[in-house]
Amino acid sequence: xxxxxxxxxxxxxxxxxVITLIxxxxxxxxxxxxxxxxxxxxxxxxxxxxxxxxxxxxxxxxESETANERAQEILSNARIEANKVIQESREKALELQDSIxxxxxxTALDIRKSAEKDxxxxxxxxxxxxxxxxxxxxxxxxxxxxxxxxxxxxxQRYIDEFIEGLDEL
Numbered sequence: 001x002x003x004x005x006x007x008x009x010x011x012x013x014x015x016x017x018v019i020t021l022i023x024x025x026x027x028x029x030x031x032x033x034x035x036x037x038x039x040x041x042x043x044x045x046x047x048x049x050x051x052x053x054x055x056x057x058x059x060x061x062x063e064s065e066t067a068n069e070r071a072q073e074i075l076s077n078a079r080i081e082a083n084k085v086i087q088e089s090r091e092k093a094l095e096l097q098d099s100i101x102x103x104x105x106x107t108a109l110d111i112r113k114s115a116e117k118d119x120x121x122x123x124x125x126x127x128x129x130x131x132x133x134x135x136x137x138x139x140x141x142x143x144x145x146x147x148x149x150x151x152x153x154x155x156q157r158y159i160d161e162f163i164e165g166l167d168e169l
Contacts (some may be wrong), residue, residue, distance in 0.1 A: 137165055 140160055 134166075137162060 141162060144158070
């Protein structure tokens with residue numbers, strides 16, 4: 001080996017520096033020879049794990065965004081479908097309302113026509129009865145006139161009685 005005693009004796013600081021440097025180089029060689037590769041393997045494994053975790057996180061983020069987009073699409077479709085159902089319900093309600101109103105109008109018209117027919121029938125019946133009564137009264141008056149001679153006063157009295165008889169009907 002080298003004789004390094006001369007370095008230590010002459011200059012203590014320089015000697016210590018040289019010895020420290022040599023010890024450091026020996027330590028680096030030993031670490032490189034025995035510890036460097038296992039340390040590099042550990043760092044490589046750690047790097048691979050971090051890369052895998054980042055890739056996994058990116059994949060999960062992408063899946064989450066895709067799922068979120070699908071959920072938004074489903075929600076949008078559900079809203080569209082709900083609006084469609086509401087619109088159809090409104091249209092059916094309006095149709096039903098129109099149908100009910102139309103039916104009510106038709107029924108009211110039928111009732112009105114029926115009432116008008118009943119009124120006309122009763123009116124005709126009343127006119128027939130009035131004609132019959134007028135005829136009977138006229139015949140009765142004619143009988144009375146024939147049975148006695150009528151003066152102007154009697155004639156006026158018969159007319160008044162006839163009119164009063166009509167008022168009672």
